[in-house]
Amino acid sequence: MAKIYRGTKGNLQFLAQRLRAGELVAVPSETVYGLAADALSASACRKIFRAKGRPPSDPLIVHVGSVGQAGSVAELSDAARQLMRKFWPGPLTMVLPKKPAVPEVVTSGQPSVAIRMPAHPLFLKLLAETGTPLAAPSANPFGYVSPTTAQHVQDGLGKRIKYILEGGASEVGVESTIVDLRDPRRPRLLRPGKITKADLERVLGVKVELVPTPDSTAAMLAPGMMLRHYSPHTPVIAHRKLSLKRALSGDAREAWVFLTRPAAAKAAKNIFGWAETSSSRQVAHNLFALLRKLDGQSWKNIHVEYAQRGGLGDAINDRLTRAAAKTGTRAPHKGRGKGLSI
Secondary structure (H helix, E strand, O other): OOEEEOOOHHHHHHHHHHHHOOOOEEEOOOOOOEEEEEOOOHHHHHHHHHHHOOOOOOOOEEEOOOHHHHHHHEOOOHHHHHHHHHHOOOOEEEEEEEOOOOOHHHHOOOOEEEEEOOOOHHHHHHHHHHOOOEEOOEOOOOOOOOOOOHHHHHHHHOOOOOEEEOOOOOOOOOOOEEEEOOOOOOOEEEEOOOOOHHHHHHHHOOOOEEOOOOOHHHHHHOOOOOOOOOOOOOOEEEEOOOOHHHHHHOOOOOEEEEOOOOHHHOOOOOEEEOOOOOOHHHHHHHHHHHHHHHHOOOOOOEEEEOOOOOOHHHHHHHHHHHHHOOOOOOOOOOOOEOOEEO
């Protein structure tokens, strides 16, 4: 079983040594926990795919500790540097033309690479101690709910990896925003996150195209773009708005998750709330942890209520839509679709 290490200086030095030796280390970030390997080592990165059961067509994000290190793995445009100055370190990933140092296994054979600088202080210290960029997708079995605590990682990958760095609960709770900047004149939002489309447009001064789901090109450029993703084993049914009357009169074996738990629910044991308030920040922070908890309680279905549209709410709703998607169905973009109530 993987051992959880506190973020002491000695432990960081030990874990950096393990990474330089080509081993895997689960690391905390402000978004979710990641499974890190030396991004410049093809053999080390292949271990990520094996440990997660991740298909080779799904590329990895390369995490860097400085703008200079970013320049060693990607071609940095003026637009990219603008976004770095504003949002790094932080939950923004940019897809840029890659440099030869990046192995093809990291980019799934694409001539572009996804990069970001994390904001978690322990992740940054580990990057500095290791001295190399680190590839790090979410530290969970492929397609399952992302981990936001060290215990989540141990529960999911504890028998497949050896080392986990403890960094507390992830602050944001959903994965980074991904923007395609291969053509800086036509930036494209591939995955919503805490940093919004409007945030990007304010800095870049140009319109950012929103890539609809699914997009076969986008799926090859960046992670987290598959139709079904972030999914618990229990079926998820997503609703624009939940009905308390329906929840109270329905099957007691089904769980109902409102934005906030209705006071009228009283002692109902199958009714929950994403957060104490409808704040998108609170909902995002609790999202994956509550999905994991409910998944372990043998519910027949999990009914979930969407957040308010706009800002971080769009990222929350993106994750819920993918969690609710059925294998082999198209993603509902407008109107109704299987597993989704608008």
